Amino acid sequence: MSEARTMASVPHETATGAAIVVEDVRKRYGDRQAVDGVSLQVGRGEFFGLLGPNGAGKTTLVEIMEGLRQADSGTVSVLGESPWPRNVALLPRLGVQTQSSAFFVRQTAREHLRTVAALYGASRADADSTLGTVGLADQRDVMVENLSGGQRQRLAIASALVHGPELIFLDEPTAALDPQARRDLWKVLRELKSEGRTIVYTTHHLDEAEALCDRVAILVAGSVVALDSPHHLVTAAGAPTRLLIPAERMSQEDAAAIPGVDRVTEQGGSLVLETAESGKVLQAVDALGGLDGVQTRTATLEDVYLELTGTGTATDNPTVITDTNDTEQQG
The missing domain is CATH 3.40.50.300 (P-loop containing nucleotide triphosphate hydrolases)
Structure with missing residues (x-):
């Protein structure tokens, strides 16, 4: 912005x-x-x-x-x-x-x-x-x-x-x-x-x-x-979509290497992947370990x-x- x-x-x-x-x-x-x-x-x-x-x-x-x-x-x-x-x-x-x-x-x-x-x-x-x-x-x-x-x-x-x-x-x-x-x-x-x-x-x-x-x-x-x-x-606002992935699913390094991921942090036992290309990243996450337990949080007014x-x-x-x-x- x-x-x-x-x-x-x-x-x-x-x-x-x-x-x-x-x-x-x-x-x-x-x-x-x-x-x-x-x-x-x-x-x-x-x-x-x-x-x-x-x-x-x-x-x-x-x-x-x-x-x-x-x-x-x-x-x-x-x-x-x-x-x-x-x-x-x-x-x-x-x-x-x-x-x-x-x-x-x-x-x-x-x-x-x-x-x-x-x-x-x-x-x-x-x-x-x-x-x-x-x-x-x-x-x-x-x-x-x-x-x-x-x-x-x-x-x-x-x-x-x-x-x-x-x-x-x-x-x-x-x-x-x-x-x-x-x-x-x-x-x-x-x-x-x-x-x-x-x-x-x-x-x-x-x-x-x-x-x-x-x-x-x-x-x-x-x-x-x-x-x-x-x-x-x-x-x-163009705020990123956040994907929450169980932390044991992959390392922060592996998550950051996924094409389309802009930033990776860890929060409350989950890796938080920020992206502007959520569909592309979700496909990659699915291929790496499935989507069980994965949460998607889109941008909000907050x-x-x-x-x-x-x-x-x-x-x-x-x-x-x-x-x-x-x-x-x-x-």
Whole structure:
């Protein structure tokens, strides 16, 4: 990824029909440039991911979109309106789940969600059905202060969904969830998307972003360094396929001598063969000792992320990858 690449991924709608349009937004805290000239758009009905390491500017950018912070410069349009100064008319159309959600801890889960629903003009029935949607029906009569961390996380998500918002902001929604609860939430989110809701999603789970998001933006030091669909980003990266072979099958020297193998390492009792010609190498491995126990791992969004954020094999000047339609103090 030594050269900048331009992708042909198309947002769901043009800027005139987009749910969110961000143009050259900047935000500084003291001597720290938290958001540095970010421009992007999110189409209506799109599942859009914001990725990046801690301190990359994700939370600051999202809070500017939500109208919780004022940008130093640039413009933001959300559902056709400016979110700042605080736009009260927008609030019923937005659902917001933050990393530090507030709760009525002296209420039960059901009482809390009914209270939130009432603030938005939603019904008690909406609150009760949303509890079931996020898997909290059995905990409905448990005091909020007695819920586990994962259960509180689900309640925070329910609070963002209870009034049926058009645009939903979810900040690390699966951070405290176990693997099964994560997958259950994925199902909920896919159903929301199928209903035409727009979702802006921050996560550190790269498999999650790859499975759910139509497009992702990767932020590094307040700037967007990649913006496209996960599939196009992975394809453009040119990352090698990895073949994992039981270490006793052959020596590292024999593996390195196979035509098409670029690099061989040993990891967890396996030889890891990196190649851009997986079919050719698999045929050679089969001829040498068979394919029993051989695993194939193709490139993932995590490979792209690690390179672009400088935590993998990237240089200090990450490649900028964008699609053709889009040109922190907190993270």
